[in-house]
Amino acid sequence: MVARVPLVSRLVTAFTALALTLAVSLPARAGAGIGDVTIVDADVPFVSDNIQLLTTIPIAGAIGANFRDRYMYVTGVEGLSTFDISNPALPVLTSFTPLPHFENEDVSIGGNLLLIANDKSESAAVLYIFDISNPASPRLRTIFPIGTSTIVTSGLPSHTVTCIKECQFAYLAGTSRGIGILDLRN
Numbered sequence: 001m002v003a004r005v006p007l008v009s010r011l012v013t014a015f016t017a018l019a020l021t022l023a024v025s026l027p028a029r030a031g032a033g034i035g036d037v038t039i040v041d042a043d044v045p046f047v048s049d050n051i052q053l054l055t056t057i058p059i060a061g062a063i064g065a066n067f068r069d070r071y072m073y074v075t076g077v078e079g080l081s082t083f084d085i086s087n088p089a090l091p092v093l094t095s096f097t098p099l100p101h102f103e104n105e106d107v108s109i110g111g112n113l114l115l116i117a118n119d120k121s122e123s124a125a126v127l128y129i130f131d132i133s134n135p136a137s138p139r140l141r142t143i144f145p146i147g148t149s150t151i152v153t154s155g156l157p158s159h160t161v162t163c164i165k166e167c168q169f170a171y172l173a174g175t176s177r178g179i180g181i182l183d184l185r186n
Helices: 007-025
Strands: 032-034 037-039 062-068 071-076 079-084 092-098 108-110 113-117 125-131 139-147 160-164 169-175 178-183
Touching: 062 108, 113 160, 113 169
Parallel strands: 108 160
Antiparallel strands: 032 037, 062 071, 071 079, 079 092, 108 113, 113 125, 125 139, 160 169, 169 178
16 A cells, blocks of 8 residues: 655655755855855855854764753763763763663753653664753663564654653654654653
8 A cells, every 4th residue: 555645745845855955056155144154165164253162072972962951961872971061161971871772863851851762773762761850960760662673562753752841741753653652750
């Protein structure tokens, strides 16, 4: 059975692709400006005079980050790193939790929960749920299995996760199945 895609959806997709193609393929003029942003050349497309690099944090395979108060939570191929960023130029590692996972672009925060979704494209898909009531040292509370690349145990998508209503609910997305919604109140 072939799924039919509505005409409006196909048109939106076609126009989006055309706009992206034009935006990427049109040559940038040296010195041309858009507001406070100057287009310099193809290798460095935008330059802003009001941004300054303060430091770089060497995290192998850093993929996603989120912030709450004075803490930065970074997810990567090795796990979850927590940094105190009271001094933004000198972040201090306060904790690290190793996680056996592949792709985890999201770090979603709400209330005292932090969620990381692990994509099932390369491994078993799980939703990691952390307690961050002590923000400097997140504690892994639950691992919710979602499935593998060949066996879907819950039928939920697993590429991204977003906390809703102070993380009482989690919305998961990333497959043709649509949006999965989890109740995290218990």
